[in-house]
Amino acid sequence: MDKKKMPKVLIIDDNEQVCKFLIKLFSKTEYQTFYQLTLKEGLENIFSDDIDIVFLDVNLPDGNGLEAIDIIKQHPAAPEIIIITADGNVDGAELAMRSKAWDYIPKTESNKNFKFALDRALEYRKQKQFNQLKKKIKRARIIGDSRLISKCLDDVSKAANSDIPVLITGKTGTGKELFSRAIHTNSNRSRAGFVVVDCAALPEHLVESTLFGHTKGAFTGADSDKPGLMKMADKGTLFLDEIGELPLTVQKKFLRALQGKEFRPVGGKNEVKSDFRLICATHRDLSNMVKENKFREDLYFRIFSMNIQLPRLKDREDDAAKIAQCLMTQKTAGSENSCTMSQEFLEEIRLYDWPGNVRELITTINLACSDAGSDSTLFPYHLPDHIRAFNIKNKFNTPDSENTTKKNLFLDTKRTGKNLKFKAYIEQMKYDYLQELLSAAKGDIKKSCRRSGLSRSQLYRLLQQYKIKTVTESNSGNLPNSTL
Known part of the structure; x- marks a missing residue:
């Protein structure tokens, strides 16, 4: 086999005997195998080369392998990870x-288990790469490249290649309808209609006629036959938004219609057929509603064939800033206004928690542009008061207020910045902040993330950028010998 096409396997373990043992174990296979003794060197290897499989130790001298998984997953073609x-x-x-x-x-497992895990992981990877080449997802207005949103897009691809019902869950404003449309757009039903039913907005006495349709004279005001939304979705997709609001009295009839793709319009004598694909969405916990007898269990299991859980915006790393920039581009395209965002404004966007998720971000950008007027640059000053107040409180709480009071970075007379250019001074401040953050948290990454408001991957990225080493408490354990 051409060496350039051979799969690449990387072993990250600080015990060189273990690394050499695994390389010898895999020597008869058609793989290129390398090893690194530190997490830092291993990550650099992953991000500078096309690695297919990583054997990753947990306890490393400069970090915890489990905590590095999120960083590795940020790679556009992230390798499959086998923890040892x-x-x-x-x-x-x-x-x-x-x-x-x-x-x-x-590491006490038999040699054949390591070989088996490697072979299976490579088989899965080849299959995944083939499927990705076969069909690229049309993302429409879905913006972001975070690990969580990339996982959701993978699920969209799987859902689009099947006809099973899909339940999309997530907080309000996370984009449930957007992802539903993406499934429809990428499916073989894309040429037919995408019919939206907002269950929360339907008056209870009109739910049946809206879904199933009605015949002339079925009730007061029914002056003619009218097809329901389920019939309008024939050959296409029926999207039930906020299905948790569907009345119990209608759920039984809907389940029957879903099972047989047949239903009877209100006042009608004959069954009507419709070949629709069902996608549902809700911000509610349907499993709890089932326990409380507020949602039918049989309907729940029918619509739960596949679940896509959308993440909160605050858990999507740098996606908030990317969405804001995209929104700004859309607003200024073909417009005389040339409103732009300052770096400080984008940093405030990154810091905020966004309880209203993407919907709140869109509203915020619109308000900020309106407040700033045309031909302006957006600064933190243009953000709504509650966002500025939240971010300021967050900054004061990072690190401990006692430490901040005793040694305020900006008031420290030893660091006046007189001999540094502005950019260099800012870089020095960032370096000092990270050092003091880790010191205050005693090297605890989770505590550092909580105090700083940074995600784990953001923090690790900054630590790598400023070449700051972390020492975890977990690396004090004994390392294995070469016999595994």
């Missing part, structure tokens, strides 16, 4: 699976 560990920690295994690692293998 000496302690066999159950919590660690659960975290690895939740982070979508391919496998979690104790």
